[in-house]
Amino acid sequence: MTRVHVDLERCLGSGSCEMLAPDLFEVGDEGVVRVLRPLGGDDDLALAQEAVSACPTRALSLAD
Amino acid sequence: MSVDAVAVPGSSGPAAPQVEPLDLDHLDLDQLDLSDRDFWGRPPIERHAVFDLLRRERPFAFYEDPEVPMIEPGPGYYVVTRFADLEAISSQPAIFCSGKGAVSILDMPADLSEFYGSMISMDDPRHAKIRRLVSKTFTPRMLERVVDSVRAIVDDVLAAARATAEAGDGTIDVVRDIAAPIPLRVICDMMGIPEADRTMVLTQSNIILSGGDPELIENQDDPLTAVLEAGIAMGALMERLAAERVDSPRDDLTTALVTTEVDGERLTHQEIASFFILLLVAGNETTRTAISQGVLALSQYPEQRAAWAADPGLDRTAVEEIVRWASPITWMRRTATQDGELHGHHYSAGDKFLLFYAAANRDPEVFENPHVFDLARDPNPHVGFGAKGPHFCLGAHLARREIAVTFRALFDQMPDLEVAGEADRLRSSFVNGIKRLPARLTGVR
Numbered sequence: 001m002t003r004v005h006v007d008l009e010r011c012l013g014s015g016s017c018e019m020l021a022p023d024l025f026e027v028g029d030e031g032v033v034r035v036l037r038p039l040g041g042d043d044d045l046a047l048a049q050e051a052v053s054a055c056p057t058r059a060l061s062l063a064d
Numbered sequence: 065m066s067v068d069a070v071a072v073p074g075s076s077g078p079a080a081p082q083v084e085p086l087d088l089d090h091l092d093l094d095q096l097d098l099s100d101r102d103f104w105g106r107p108p109i110e111r112h113a114v115f116d117l118l119r120r121e122r123p124f125a126f127y128e129d130p131e132v133p134m135i136e137p138g139p140g141y142y143v144v145t146r147f148a149d150l151e152a153i154s155s156q157p158a159i160f161c162s163g164k165g166a167v168s169i170l171d172m173p174a175d176l177s178e179f180y181g182s183m184i185s186m187d188d189p190r191h192a193k194i195r196r197l198v199s200k201t202f203t204p205r206m207l208e209r210v211v212d213s214v215r216a217i218v219d220d221v222l223a224a225a226r227a228t229a230e231a232g233d234g235t236i237d238v239v240r241d242i243a244a245p246i247p248l249r250v251i252c253d254m255m256g257i258p259e260a261d262r263t264m265v266l267t268q269s270n271i272i273l274s275g276g277d278p279e280l281i282e283n284q285d286d287p288l289t290a291v292l293e294a295g296i297a298m299g300a301l302m303e304r305l306a307a308e309r310v311d312s313p314r315d316d317l318t319t320a321l322v323t324t325e326v327d328g329e330r331l332t333h334q335e336i337a338s339f340f341i342l343l344l345v346a347g348n349e350t351t352r353t354a355i356s357q358g359v360l361a362l363s364q365y366p367e368q369r370a371a372w373a374a375d376p377g378l379d380r381t382a383v384e385e386i387v388r389w390a391s392p393i394t395w396m397r398r399t400a401t402q403d404g405e406l407h408g409h410h411y412s413a414g415d416k417f418l419l420f421y422a423a424a425n426r427d428p429e430v431f432e433n434p435h436v437f438d439l440a441r442d443p444n445p446h447v448g449f450g451a452k453g454p455h456f457c458l459g460a461h462l463a464r465r466e467i468a469v470t471f472r473a474l475f476d477q478m479p480d481l482e483v484a485g486e487a488d489r490l491r492s493s494f495v496n497g498i499k500r501l502p503a504r505l506t507g508v509r
Binding site: 015031 | 155192196197199200204205450452
Protein backbone atom coordinates (compact mmCIF):
# COMPACT_ATOMS: atom_id res chain seq x y z
CA MET A 1 0.00 0.00 0.00
CA THR A 2 1.22 3.47 -0.83
CA ARG A 3 2.49 5.49 2.09
CA VAL A 4 3.97 8.96 2.57
CA HIS A 5 7.61 9.19 3.51
CA VAL A 6 8.93 12.30 5.28
CA ASP A 7 12.62 13.19 4.93
CA LEU A 8 13.24 14.72 8.35
CA GLU A 9 16.50 16.30 7.24
CA ARG A 10 14.66 18.32 4.63
CA CYS A 11 11.38 19.07 6.38
CA LEU A 12 11.26 22.56 7.87
CA GLY A 13 7.64 22.47 8.94
CA SER A 14 6.44 24.98 6.34
CA GLY A 15 2.96 23.51 6.72
CA SER A 16 2.21 23.49 3.01
CA CYS A 17 1.04 19.88 3.27
CA GLU A 18 -0.97 20.64 6.38
CA MET A 19 -2.77 23.41 4.54
CA LEU A 20 -3.76 21.05 1.72
CA ALA A 21 -4.60 18.03 3.84
CA PRO A 22 -4.97 18.74 7.56
CA ASP A 23 -6.39 15.24 8.10
CA LEU A 24 -3.18 13.68 6.83
CA PHE A 25 -0.42 15.99 8.05
CA GLU A 26 0.45 17.92 11.15
CA VAL A 27 3.57 19.91 11.95
CA GLY A 28 4.60 18.90 15.44
CA ASP A 29 6.41 20.65 18.27
CA GLU A 30 9.77 19.68 16.78
CA GLY A 31 8.99 21.79 13.74
CA VAL A 32 8.74 18.84 11.37
CA VAL A 33 5.69 17.17 9.95
CA ARG A 34 4.20 13.83 10.91
CA VAL A 35 1.75 11.75 8.93
CA LEU A 36 -1.40 11.33 10.96
CA ARG A 37 -2.79 8.14 9.46
CA PRO A 38 -2.31 5.68 6.59
CA LEU A 39 -3.65 6.73 3.22
CA GLY A 40 -7.23 5.56 2.78
CA GLY A 41 -8.42 5.59 -0.80
CA ASP A 42 -7.93 7.39 -4.07
CA ASP A 43 -8.92 10.75 -2.56
CA ASP A 44 -6.17 10.45 0.03
CA LEU A 45 -3.70 9.44 -2.62
CA ALA A 46 -4.57 12.45 -4.76
CA LEU A 47 -4.19 14.79 -1.77
CA ALA A 48 -0.89 13.18 -0.83
CA GLN A 49 0.40 13.61 -4.37
CA GLU A 50 -0.60 17.27 -4.26
CA ALA A 51 1.21 17.67 -0.94
CA VAL A 52 4.34 16.02 -2.35
CA SER A 53 4.51 18.50 -5.20
CA ALA A 54 3.60 21.48 -3.00
CA CYS A 55 6.34 20.88 -0.44
CA PRO A 56 8.84 23.73 -0.78
CA THR A 57 11.71 21.62 0.54
CA ARG A 58 10.82 18.40 -1.32
CA ALA A 59 10.67 16.56 1.96
CA LEU A 60 7.72 14.34 1.02
CA SER A 61 7.66 11.32 -1.24
CA LEU A 62 5.34 8.40 -1.90
CA ALA A 63 6.53 4.81 -1.47
CA ASP A 64 4.80 1.47 -1.90
CA MET B 65 13.72 41.78 5.69
CA SER B 66 16.55 43.73 4.33
CA VAL B 67 19.42 45.98 4.95
CA ASP B 68 18.81 47.08 1.48
CA ALA B 69 18.89 50.63 2.59
CA VAL B 70 22.56 49.83 2.56
CA ALA B 71 22.79 48.22 -0.78
CA VAL B 72 20.45 49.76 -3.23
CA PRO B 73 20.22 53.50 -3.04
CA GLY B 74 21.88 55.25 -5.90
CA SER B 75 24.60 57.72 -5.09
CA SER B 76 22.78 60.54 -6.80
CA GLY B 77 21.41 62.14 -3.65
CA PRO B 78 17.80 63.19 -3.26
CA ALA B 79 16.18 63.15 -6.66
CA ALA B 80 13.09 64.89 -7.85
CA PRO B 81 10.05 62.70 -7.29
CA GLN B 82 8.92 63.18 -10.87
CA VAL B 83 10.99 61.37 -13.47
CA GLU B 84 10.59 61.36 -17.23
CA PRO B 85 8.47 58.45 -18.45
CA LEU B 86 10.48 55.62 -19.95
CA ASP B 87 10.33 55.33 -23.71
CA LEU B 88 9.11 51.76 -23.65
CA ASP B 89 9.49 51.28 -27.40
CA HIS B 90 13.17 52.20 -27.39
CA LEU B 91 14.50 50.86 -24.14
CA ASP B 92 18.25 50.40 -23.93
CA LEU B 93 18.87 47.54 -21.55
CA ASP B 94 22.53 48.53 -21.28
CA GLN B 95 21.56 51.91 -19.90
CA LEU B 96 19.17 50.43 -17.41
CA ASP B 97 20.16 50.70 -13.76
CA LEU B 98 18.11 48.48 -11.50
CA SER B 99 20.11 49.75 -8.55
CA ASP B 100 18.85 53.27 -9.14
CA ARG B 101 16.06 53.84 -6.67
CA ASP B 102 14.36 56.26 -9.04
CA PHE B 103 13.62 53.25 -11.24
CA TRP B 104 11.60 51.84 -8.34
CA GLY B 105 9.54 54.98 -8.04
CA ARG B 106 8.31 54.47 -11.59
CA PRO B 107 4.75 53.36 -12.29
CA PRO B 108 4.33 49.57 -12.15
CA ILE B 109 3.46 49.46 -15.85
CA GLU B 110 6.93 50.74 -16.74
CA ARG B 111 8.71 48.37 -14.40
CA HIS B 112 6.81 45.43 -15.76
CA ALA B 113 7.58 46.48 -19.33
CA VAL B 114 11.26 46.39 -18.38
CA PHE B 115 10.86 42.99 -16.71
CA ASP B 116 9.08 41.66 -19.81
CA LEU B 117 11.92 42.86 -22.02
CA LEU B 118 14.60 41.40 -19.75
CA ARG B 119 12.75 38.09 -19.53
CA ARG B 120 12.45 37.89 -23.32
CA GLU B 121 15.79 39.23 -24.43
CA ARG B 122 18.26 38.94 -21.61
CA PRO B 123 17.23 36.29 -19.08
CA PHE B 124 20.52 36.52 -17.18
CA ALA B 125 21.19 40.24 -17.57
CA PHE B 126 24.38 41.37 -15.87
CA TYR B 127 24.66 44.67 -14.00
CA GLU B 128 27.40 46.38 -12.03
CA ASP B 129 27.06 46.61 -8.25
CA PRO B 130 25.65 49.88 -6.93
CA GLU B 131 27.96 52.39 -5.32
CA VAL B 132 27.26 52.73 -1.62
CA PRO B 133 29.28 55.00 0.64
CA MET B 134 31.78 53.06 2.76
CA ILE B 135 31.21 49.66 1.16
CA GLU B 136 33.49 48.00 -1.38
CA PRO B 137 31.54 47.19 -4.54
CA GLY B 138 31.57 43.53 -5.54
CA PRO B 139 31.72 41.86 -8.94
CA GLY B 140 28.20 42.74 -10.12
CA TYR B 141 25.08 40.62 -10.27
CA TYR B 142 22.76 38.71 -12.60
CA VAL B 143 19.06 39.57 -12.85
CA VAL B 144 16.82 36.48 -12.96
CA THR B 145 13.40 37.18 -14.45
CA ARG B 146 12.21 33.84 -15.91
CA PHE B 147 10.10 31.66 -13.63
CA ALA B 148 11.94 28.45 -14.57
CA ASP B 149 15.38 29.93 -13.86
CA LEU B 150 14.25 31.41 -10.57
CA GLU B 151 12.70 28.18 -9.36
CA ALA B 152 15.75 26.15 -10.39
CA ILE B 153 18.07 28.43 -8.42
CA SER B 154 15.80 28.66 -5.39
CA SER B 155 15.34 24.91 -5.13
CA GLN B 156 19.08 24.07 -5.21
CA PRO B 157 20.31 25.75 -2.04
CA ALA B 158 23.57 23.78 -1.94
CA ILE B 159 24.60 25.26 -5.30
CA PHE B 160 22.97 28.68 -4.86
CA CYS B 161 23.41 29.63 -1.24
CA SER B 162 21.94 32.34 0.99
CA GLY B 163 24.85 32.49 3.42
CA LYS B 164 26.72 35.15 1.45
CA GLY B 165 23.72 37.44 1.84
CA ALA B 166 20.11 37.18 0.72
CA VAL B 167 18.76 40.66 1.28
CA SER B 168 21.50 42.96 0.03
CA ILE B 169 23.25 43.16 -3.32
CA LEU B 170 26.56 43.97 -1.66
CA ASP B 171 27.98 41.76 1.03
CA MET B 172 26.90 43.03 4.40
CA PRO B 173 29.34 45.03 6.54
CA ALA B 174 30.29 43.17 9.71
CA ASP B 175 28.72 45.57 12.17
CA LEU B 176 25.30 45.10 10.56
CA SER B 177 25.44 41.30 10.80
CA GLU B 178 24.69 41.51 14.51
CA PHE B 179 21.19 42.71 13.71
CA TYR B 180 20.57 41.56 10.19
CA GLY B 181 22.46 38.28 9.86
CA SER B 182 19.30 36.28 10.45
CA MET B 183 18.34 32.83 9.20
CA ILE B 184 17.21 34.43 5.96
CA SER B 185 20.93 34.81 5.17
CA MET B 186 21.92 31.39 6.50
CA ASP B 187 22.22 27.95 4.97
CA ASP B 188 21.24 24.54 6.27
CA PRO B 189 21.86 22.79 8.58
CA ARG B 190 21.98 25.80 10.94
CA HIS B 191 19.15 27.56 9.12
CA ALA B 192 16.92 24.49 9.39
CA LYS B 193 17.53 24.05 13.10
CA ILE B 194 16.73 27.66 13.88
CA ARG B 195 13.70 27.80 11.63
CA ARG B 196 12.16 24.66 13.17
CA LEU B 197 12.11 26.46 16.53
CA VAL B 198 9.26 28.59 15.33
CA SER B 199 7.73 26.51 12.51
CA LYS B 200 4.96 25.23 14.70
CA THR B 201 3.76 28.72 15.57
CA PHE B 202 3.11 29.50 11.92
CA THR B 203 1.31 26.35 10.78
CA PRO B 204 -2.25 26.53 9.43
CA ARG B 205 -3.53 24.61 12.44
CA MET B 206 -1.93 26.90 15.01
CA LEU B 207 -3.07 29.99 13.15
CA GLU B 208 -6.64 28.74 13.23
CA ARG B 209 -6.39 29.53 16.93
CA VAL B 210 -5.42 33.15 16.39
CA VAL B 211 -7.89 33.92 13.60
CA ASP B 212 -10.44 35.28 16.07
CA SER B 213 -7.91 37.67 17.49
CA VAL B 214 -6.94 38.76 13.97
CA ARG B 215 -10.63 39.51 13.32
CA ALA B 216 -10.86 41.51 16.52
CA ILE B 217 -7.78 43.52 15.59
CA VAL B 218 -9.11 44.22 12.09
CA ASP B 219 -12.53 45.30 13.43
CA ASP B 220 -10.83 47.58 15.90
CA VAL B 221 -8.52 49.13 13.30
CA LEU B 222 -11.38 49.73 10.85
CA ALA B 223 -13.48 51.36 13.56
CA ALA B 224 -10.58 53.64 14.44
CA ALA B 225 -10.08 54.50 10.75
CA ARG B 226 -13.72 55.46 10.42
CA ALA B 227 -13.44 57.59 13.55
CA THR B 228 -10.45 59.35 11.99
CA ALA B 229 -12.46 60.08 8.86
CA GLU B 230 -15.41 61.33 10.89
CA ALA B 231 -13.27 63.55 13.05
CA GLY B 232 -11.65 65.07 9.96
CA ASP B 233 -12.78 65.71 6.43
CA GLY B 234 -13.91 62.19 5.62
CA THR B 235 -10.52 61.09 4.31
CA ILE B 236 -8.04 58.53 5.58
CA ASP B 237 -4.67 57.21 4.55
CA VAL B 238 -5.12 53.52 3.73
CA VAL B 239 -1.51 52.78 4.69
CA ARG B 240 -1.37 54.69 7.99
CA ASP B 241 -4.91 53.87 9.10
CA ILE B 242 -5.46 50.32 7.82
CA ALA B 243 -2.59 48.48 6.13
CA ALA B 244 0.13 49.36 8.67
CA PRO B 245 -1.64 48.92 12.02
CA ILE B 246 -3.19 45.51 11.26
CA PRO B 247 0.00 43.47 10.73
CA LEU B 248 1.81 45.57 13.35
CA ARG B 249 -0.68 44.58 16.02
CA VAL B 250 -0.85 40.96 14.90
CA ILE B 251 2.91 40.35 14.94
CA CYS B 252 3.47 42.40 18.11
CA ASP B 253 0.81 40.32 19.89
CA MET B 254 2.50 37.11 18.74
CA MET B 255 5.91 38.37 19.88
CA GLY B 256 4.62 39.86 23.13
CA ILE B 257 5.72 43.43 22.39
CA PRO B 258 4.26 45.95 24.89
CA GLU B 259 1.92 48.63 23.53
CA ALA B 260 4.32 51.40 24.44
CA ASP B 261 7.05 50.04 22.16
CA ARG B 262 4.98 49.48 19.04
CA THR B 263 5.34 52.88 17.48
CA MET B 264 9.09 52.51 17.76
CA VAL B 265 8.90 49.06 16.13
CA LEU B 266 6.97 50.51 13.19
CA THR B 267 9.33 53.45 12.77
CA GLN B 268 12.47 51.34 12.88
CA SER B 269 10.99 48.69 10.55
CA ASN B 270 10.30 51.43 8.05
CA ILE B 271 13.90 52.62 8.22
CA ILE B 272 15.31 49.11 7.91
CA LEU B 273 13.28 48.45 4.75
CA SER B 274 13.39 51.99 3.39
CA GLY B 275 15.57 51.07 0.44
CA GLY B 276 17.23 54.40 1.09
CA ASP B 277 14.08 56.37 0.32
CA PRO B 278 15.06 59.94 1.24
CA GLU B 279 11.87 60.51 3.19
CA LEU B 280 12.93 57.79 5.63
CA ILE B 281 16.70 58.10 5.54
CA GLU B 282 17.53 61.71 6.30
CA ASN B 283 21.28 61.57 5.86
CA GLN B 284 21.71 60.39 2.28
CA ASP B 285 25.49 60.39 2.60
CA ASP B 286 25.39 57.84 5.36
CA PRO B 287 22.46 55.42 4.99
CA LEU B 288 24.42 52.71 6.81
CA THR B 289 24.36 54.54 10.09
CA ALA B 290 20.58 55.00 10.01
CA VAL B 291 20.09 51.28 9.41
CA LEU B 292 22.61 50.39 12.10
CA GLU B 293 20.89 52.67 14.59
CA ALA B 294 17.53 51.09 13.76
CA GLY B 295 19.06 47.70 14.52
CA ILE B 296 20.49 48.97 17.80
CA ALA B 297 17.07 50.30 18.88
CA MET B 298 15.36 47.00 18.03
CA GLY B 299 18.20 45.09 19.69
CA ALA B 300 17.73 47.10 22.88
CA LEU B 301 14.03 46.20 22.94
CA MET B 302 14.97 42.54 22.49
CA GLU B 303 17.47 42.72 25.40
CA ARG B 304 14.83 44.11 27.71
CA LEU B 305 12.13 41.61 26.75
CA ALA B 306 14.58 38.69 26.72
CA ALA B 307 15.61 39.41 30.30
CA GLU B 308 11.96 39.52 31.35
CA ARG B 309 11.14 36.27 29.54
CA VAL B 310 14.01 34.33 31.07
CA ASP B 311 12.63 35.19 34.52
CA SER B 312 8.99 34.70 33.63
CA PRO B 313 8.35 32.80 30.40
CA ARG B 314 5.17 33.49 28.48
CA ASP B 315 3.33 31.88 25.60
CA ASP B 316 4.90 34.12 22.97
CA LEU B 317 7.54 33.94 20.24
CA THR B 318 10.07 36.00 22.17
CA THR B 319 10.02 33.40 24.96
CA ALA B 320 10.55 30.66 22.38
CA LEU B 321 13.62 32.45 21.03
CA VAL B 322 15.29 33.00 24.39
CA THR B 323 14.47 29.72 26.11
CA THR B 324 14.58 27.03 23.43
CA GLU B 325 17.71 25.02 22.86
CA VAL B 326 19.15 23.76 19.58
CA ASP B 327 21.49 20.78 19.94
CA GLY B 328 21.54 21.38 23.66
CA GLU B 329 22.56 25.02 23.29
CA ARG B 330 20.67 28.27 23.48
CA LEU B 331 20.74 30.47 20.42
CA THR B 332 23.64 32.90 20.43
CA HIS B 333 23.01 36.51 21.32
CA GLN B 334 23.46 37.47 17.68
CA GLU B 335 21.02 34.81 16.49
CA ILE B 336 18.36 35.93 18.94
CA ALA B 337 18.75 39.60 18.04
CA SER B 338 18.60 39.06 14.30
CA PHE B 339 15.73 36.55 14.52
CA PHE B 340 13.73 38.92 16.70
CA ILE B 341 14.25 41.75 14.21
CA LEU B 342 13.50 39.50 11.24
CA LEU B 343 10.15 38.41 12.67
CA LEU B 344 9.10 41.96 13.50
CA VAL B 345 10.19 43.56 10.26
CA ALA B 346 9.08 40.76 7.95
CA GLY B 347 5.81 40.42 9.82
CA ASN B 348 5.08 44.09 9.32
CA GLU B 349 6.29 45.28 5.97
CA THR B 350 5.22 42.42 3.73
CA THR B 351 1.60 42.12 4.80
CA ARG B 352 1.23 45.88 4.91
CA THR B 353 2.38 45.99 1.30
CA ALA B 354 0.00 43.21 0.25
CA ILE B 355 -2.96 44.97 1.87
CA SER B 356 -2.20 48.42 0.50
CA GLN B 357 -1.39 47.12 -2.99
CA GLY B 358 -4.57 45.02 -2.78
CA VAL B 359 -6.74 48.02 -1.93
CA LEU B 360 -5.16 49.93 -4.80
CA ALA B 361 -5.70 47.07 -7.27
CA LEU B 362 -9.34 46.64 -6.24
CA SER B 363 -9.91 50.34 -6.82
CA GLN B 364 -8.44 50.01 -10.32
CA TYR B 365 -10.50 46.91 -11.12
CA PRO B 366 -13.93 47.60 -9.59
CA GLU B 367 -15.56 44.62 -11.32
CA GLN B 368 -13.08 42.33 -9.55
CA ARG B 369 -13.80 44.06 -6.28
CA ALA B 370 -17.56 43.62 -6.73
CA ALA B 371 -17.18 39.94 -7.59
CA TRP B 372 -15.05 39.24 -4.53
CA ALA B 373 -17.24 41.28 -2.18
CA ALA B 374 -20.26 39.26 -3.28
CA ASP B 375 -18.59 35.87 -3.00
CA PRO B 376 -16.56 34.75 0.03
CA GLY B 377 -15.91 31.57 -1.95
CA LEU B 378 -13.31 33.60 -3.82
CA ASP B 379 -11.24 34.27 -0.69
CA ARG B 380 -8.70 31.52 -1.34
CA THR B 381 -7.81 32.39 -4.92
CA ALA B 382 -8.20 36.14 -4.39
CA VAL B 383 -5.60 36.20 -1.63
CA GLU B 384 -3.11 34.33 -3.82
CA GLU B 385 -3.73 36.71 -6.73
CA ILE B 386 -3.15 39.74 -4.52
CA VAL B 387 0.17 38.29 -3.42
CA ARG B 388 1.14 37.49 -7.04
CA TRP B 389 0.05 40.94 -8.19
CA ALA B 390 1.74 42.84 -5.38
CA SER B 391 4.86 40.65 -5.03
CA PRO B 392 5.61 42.52 -1.79
CA ILE B 393 9.24 41.39 -1.74
CA THR B 394 10.65 42.15 -5.19
CA TRP B 395 13.79 40.00 -4.98
CA MET B 396 16.12 37.90 -2.87
CA ARG B 397 19.75 37.14 -3.62
CA ARG B 398 21.55 33.83 -4.04
CA THR B 399 25.28 33.24 -4.60
CA ALA B 400 26.78 30.35 -6.58
CA THR B 401 28.97 28.03 -4.51
CA GLN B 402 30.48 26.29 -7.57
CA ASP B 403 30.85 26.60 -11.33
CA GLY B 404 28.07 25.19 -13.47
CA GLU B 405 25.46 25.72 -16.13
CA LEU B 406 21.78 26.54 -15.82
CA HIS B 407 19.44 26.51 -18.81
CA GLY B 408 22.34 27.41 -21.11
CA HIS B 409 23.86 30.04 -18.82
CA HIS B 410 27.37 29.33 -17.52
CA TYR B 411 28.11 30.59 -14.05
CA SER B 412 31.09 30.62 -11.74
CA ALA B 413 31.46 30.23 -8.00
CA GLY B 414 30.81 33.60 -6.38
CA ASP B 415 28.37 34.82 -9.04
CA LYS B 416 25.43 36.68 -7.51
CA PHE B 417 21.87 36.23 -8.71
CA LEU B 418 18.93 38.46 -7.84
CA LEU B 419 15.73 36.43 -8.06
CA PHE B 420 13.08 38.86 -9.21
CA TYR B 421 9.85 37.36 -7.90
CA ALA B 422 7.92 40.31 -9.29
CA ALA B 423 9.13 39.40 -12.80
CA ALA B 424 8.65 35.62 -12.49
CA ASN B 425 5.11 36.28 -11.29
CA ARG B 426 4.30 37.79 -14.68
CA ASP B 427 6.03 35.12 -16.78
CA PRO B 428 3.69 34.22 -19.67
CA GLU B 429 5.21 30.71 -19.78
CA VAL B 430 3.52 30.05 -16.44
CA PHE B 431 0.67 32.55 -16.12
CA GLU B 432 -1.98 32.98 -18.77
CA ASN B 433 -2.56 36.70 -19.38
CA PRO B 434 0.00 37.53 -16.70
CA HIS B 435 -0.82 41.24 -16.66
CA VAL B 436 -4.49 40.60 -15.95
CA PHE B 437 -5.60 40.90 -12.32
CA ASP B 438 -7.89 37.89 -11.93
CA LEU B 439 -9.07 37.06 -8.42
CA ALA B 440 -10.36 33.68 -9.62
CA ARG B 441 -6.97 32.66 -11.11
CA ASP B 442 -6.50 28.95 -10.44
CA PRO B 443 -3.98 27.38 -10.47
CA ASN B 444 -1.76 30.24 -9.38
CA PRO B 445 1.71 28.87 -8.66
CA HIS B 446 3.12 32.33 -7.87
CA VAL B 447 6.40 32.92 -6.07
CA GLY B 448 5.18 35.87 -4.02
CA PHE B 449 6.12 33.97 -0.85
CA GLY B 450 9.38 32.85 -2.43
CA ALA B 451 9.95 29.88 -4.71
CA LYS B 452 10.61 26.26 -3.77
CA GLY B 453 13.45 25.91 -1.33
CA PRO B 454 14.27 26.11 2.37
CA HIS B 455 13.61 29.85 2.61
CA PHE B 456 9.98 29.72 1.56
CA CYS B 457 8.13 32.38 3.58
CA LEU B 458 7.69 31.32 7.20
CA GLY B 459 4.73 33.67 7.59
CA ALA B 460 2.82 32.66 4.45
CA HIS B 461 -0.11 31.08 6.28
CA LEU B 462 -0.32 34.04 8.66
CA ALA B 463 -0.21 36.54 5.81
CA ARG B 464 -2.97 34.66 3.95
CA ARG B 465 -5.22 34.85 6.98
CA GLU B 466 -4.51 38.50 7.65
CA ILE B 467 -5.24 39.41 4.03
CA ALA B 468 -8.43 37.34 3.82
CA VAL B 469 -9.81 38.67 7.10
CA THR B 470 -8.90 42.26 6.25
CA PHE B 471 -10.60 42.33 2.85
CA ARG B 472 -13.73 40.56 4.05
CA ALA B 473 -13.99 43.12 6.85
CA LEU B 474 -13.40 45.95 4.39
CA PHE B 475 -16.26 44.71 2.19
CA ASP B 476 -18.59 44.33 5.18
CA GLN B 477 -17.66 47.34 7.28
CA MET B 478 -16.20 49.82 4.83
CA PRO B 479 -18.10 49.41 1.55
CA ASP B 480 -17.85 53.19 1.14
CA LEU B 481 -14.03 53.17 0.92
CA GLU B 482 -12.84 54.92 -2.23
CA VAL B 483 -9.25 55.54 -3.21
CA ALA B 484 -9.02 59.30 -3.69
CA GLY B 485 -5.53 60.06 -4.94
CA GLU B 486 -2.24 58.75 -6.22
CA ALA B 487 -0.35 56.06 -4.36
CA ASP B 488 2.94 57.44 -3.03
CA ARG B 489 5.32 54.57 -3.77
CA LEU B 490 8.37 53.66 -1.71
CA ARG B 491 11.51 54.12 -3.77
CA SER B 492 13.00 50.75 -2.90
CA SER B 493 13.99 47.89 -5.18
CA PHE B 494 13.44 45.39 -2.40
CA VAL B 495 9.93 46.09 -1.08
CA ASN B 496 7.11 47.04 -3.43
CA GLY B 497 5.84 49.37 -0.74
CA ILE B 498 3.33 52.19 -0.68
CA LYS B 499 3.96 55.01 1.77
CA ARG B 500 0.59 56.73 1.45
CA LEU B 501 -2.68 55.93 -0.27
CA PRO B 502 -5.32 58.64 0.18
CA ALA B 503 -8.90 57.45 0.41
CA ARG B 504 -12.33 58.79 1.24
CA LEU B 505 -15.17 57.22 3.18
CA THR B 506 -18.09 58.43 1.14
CA GLY B 507 -20.55 57.51 3.88
CA VAL B 508 -19.00 60.06 6.22
CA ARG B 509 -19.86 63.18 4.28
